Amino acid sequence: MRERLAKIERIRSVQARLHRIAEMRLARLDQERTAVRQDEEALVAALNDDDALQGLFIDAMARRLNVLARKTEELNKARIAENALLVEAGLRLKRTERLIGRTGSRHREEERKKAFESLMQELTARHKASFP
Numbered sequence: 001m002r003e004r005l006a007k008i009e010r011i012r013s014v015q016a017r018l019h020r021i022a023e024m025r026l027a028r029l030d031q032e033r034t035a036v037r038q039d040e041e042a043l044v045a046a047l048n049d050d051d052a053l054q055g056l057f058i059d060a061m062a063r064r065l066n067v068l069a070r071k072t073e074e075l076n077k078a079r080i081a082e083n084a085l086l087v088e089a090g091l092r093l094k095r096t097e098r099l100i101g102r103t104g105s106r107h108r109e110e111e112r113k114k115a116f117e118s119l120m121q122e123l124t125a126r127h128k129a130s131f132p
Contacts, residue, residue, distance in 0.1 A: 001107045008100050015093040022086040029082055033075045040068045 043065055047058070 001110055005100070005103050005107055008096065008103055012093070012096040012100055015089065015096050019086070019089040019093050022082065022089045026079065026082045026086055029075055029079045033072065033079065036068055036071050036075065040065065043068070
């Protein structure tokens with residue numbers, strides 16, 4: 001039982017690591033999304049400026065806005081997929097933790113039974129030894 005508990009604990013450690021990795025990926029996607037949003041805002045602000053040379057770059061700015069919009073859409077799809085992976089990893093981690101709890105309680109119960117049996121054997125052995 002002790003070996004089984006150790007194996008399950010190693011599995012829990014791996015599941016926790018996978019969960020942290022999924023969290024980090026989701027955070028990275030959020031950072032990328034924020035950066036793209038800031039780029040879009042800066043580009044829109046530049047388009048709204050009353051600069052004399054701005055008319056020369058309108059086509060390039062419009063293409064860049066289109067690229068940023070596609071990138072935002074890709075990041076949103078990736079975030080949805082990564083969020084699903086994060087939830088799945090969290091559920092696997094919780095199941096493993098519950099399994100550890102159940103296995104640990106069974107192990108403790110077995111240990112208590114063994115200790116009680118050895119105590120009873122010791123007491124009966126002493127009792128028999130004291131009476132000829």
